[in-house]
Amino acid sequence: MSVQKSGRPVIWFAVYQLLWHLLLPLAFIRLAWRARHSIQYLGNLSERLGFGYTKPIATGAIWIHAVSVGETRAAQPLIEAYLARGENILLTHMTLNGRRTGKQLFASAIAAGQIHQVYLPYDLCGPVENFLKTFKPKLGLFMETEAWPTVVFRCAEIGLPLFLVNARLSQRSAKRVQSFGEAGQALFQAFTAILAQTAFDAERYRQLGVRNIDVVGNLKFDVPLDPAQLQKGQEWRSELQKERRLLVCAASTRDGEEAIILKAWKQLLLSNAFTVPPLLCLIPRHPERFADVASVIANMGLTFRKRSEWLKTPDACHQVDVLLGDSMGEMAMYYSAASLTVMGGTLLPFGGQNLIEACAAGCPVLLGKYTYNFQQAALDALQCGAAKQVEEMPLGEPLALKESLKSCLLNSEELLRMAQAAKQYAVDHQGATQNILAILDRQNHFSD
Incomplete structure (x- = not known):
C-alpha cells in the first residue's frame, strides 16, 4: 500500500473520499428524515460542508470535538478547566442532541463568546480544509472514539497537535480497525498522542502500532452532577x-x-x-x-x-x-x-x-x-x-x-x-481531568 510521509495511505484514502462523495446525498436525506421529529436537524447545514460560519471565534482556540450527548457531558470537566484558565474553546459536534447539550451546559460561556459551537464538517477534503483555515485552532482534542481520517491526517500534515482523549477501544472495535490493515493502523498512529481510559484500551491501541499512549482514567468520573x-x-x-x-x-x-x-x-x-x-x-x-x-x-x-x-x-x-x-x-x-x-x-x-x-x-x-x-x-x-x-x-x-x-x-x-x-x-476513580491537563501541558511545552 502506498503511504505518504504524513502516514496517509494514498490509495485507501482516495477510495474513502470517493465513497464519501457518493454517500453525501444519503447523509442529507438522513437529516431530512430525522427532521420529521425536529426541524432543527436541518439547521446550520452549511457548517456540515465547511462554510457559512457566523461570528467565528478568535484563532488559537482549543478545539474540542464531542460527537454527541455522552461525549459532550464527558468533556465538561475538561472544558471548565480550560475556561478557568481563560482559554477560548471551539466546541464541535456531529449530532443535534450533542449541540443542544453543549448549549445547555455552557450557556454562559457561549453568551460571553468564550465558547463557539459548530458542527464538524463531513469528512471531505474541501470542507475540512476550509474548517481548519477558518478557525486555526492551536490544539485539537477528540473525545473517546472519534477518528475521522480526513481530519486526523490533515492535522498531522499541517502540524496541528491532535489528541484522542478519554479514549476507549473495545475488542470488537479493535478487530474492525485491524480489518482495514495498514490504513486502520495509520489512522490512530497519526494522532499526536492517545490518552486512554484504561490499560485495556491502551493495550488495544498498542496492538495497532500506536506508541505515544498514556492511561489517564475516565473523565466521566469527574463530571459533576447537577x-x-x-x-x-x-x-x-x-x-x-x-x-x-x-x-x-x-x-x-x-x-x-x-x-x-x-x-x-x-x-x-x-x-x-x-x-x-x-x-x-x-x-x-x-x-x-x-x-x-x-x-x-x-x-x-x-x-x-x-x-x-x-x-x-x-x-x-x-x-x-x-x-x-x-x-x-x-x-x-x-x-x-x-x-x-x-x-x-x-x-x-x-x-x-x-x-x-x-x-x-x-x-x-x-x-x-x-x-x-x-x-x-x-x-x-x-x-x-x-x-x-x-x-x-x-x-x-x-x-x-x-x-x-x-x-x-x-x-x-x-x-x-x-x-x-x-x-x-x-x-x-476521579482525577482524569488533572491527568489529561498535565500531559497536554507537558506536550505543549515540548512542542514550544
Missing part, C-alpha cells in the same frame, strides 16, 4: 417512600431492550412479591423514540404516564406501573430518586451505556452481559459491590432479569450496601 436535579430526585424519593414504594430506573435503553424490561416488569408485578408494587421509570436513550416506546408500554398492557404529563398531574404518576421519562437533561434526578438502575445497552449487544453517573448519585446498577464499551468501569463496579450482573440471561429472555430485580428489591440491607459502595466507587 445539585438541583439531585435535590428534585431526593424530594421525589421522599414522596415515594411515604407510600413505601420503590423506584427502579431503566436508563438509556436501546431499541429492543424496552420489550425485555417491560416483560420482566410485568412478570415481577404479577408475582405478588411486594405489598406495595414498585414503580418503573423507563428512559429511552434517544428522544426520537419516545413515542415508539410509549406504544410498546401500552401494547404490554401496563399503565403508564409520561414525565411531561407528570408536570401537570404529579400525583397521578404514582398510581401507574411505568413512568416514561420523556425528558432531556434529567438523568441525575432519575438516579437520585431510584433505588436501583437497570443499565441500558447491556441487555442486548450494544456495549452498554454510562453507569458512572448512576453510581455518583448513589444508585446501584444492574447490568446485562454486554458491557464492552465500559469494560473496566463495569468490572470495577462489580468488584466493589456497586453493581450486579444478570446471570445467564439468554438473548431477549426476561425471566433472569425478573429474578435479579426481585432479589435486589426485596433485600433492603443489600440495596443500602450497594448504594454506599456506588458512591465510594465514583469518588475513588
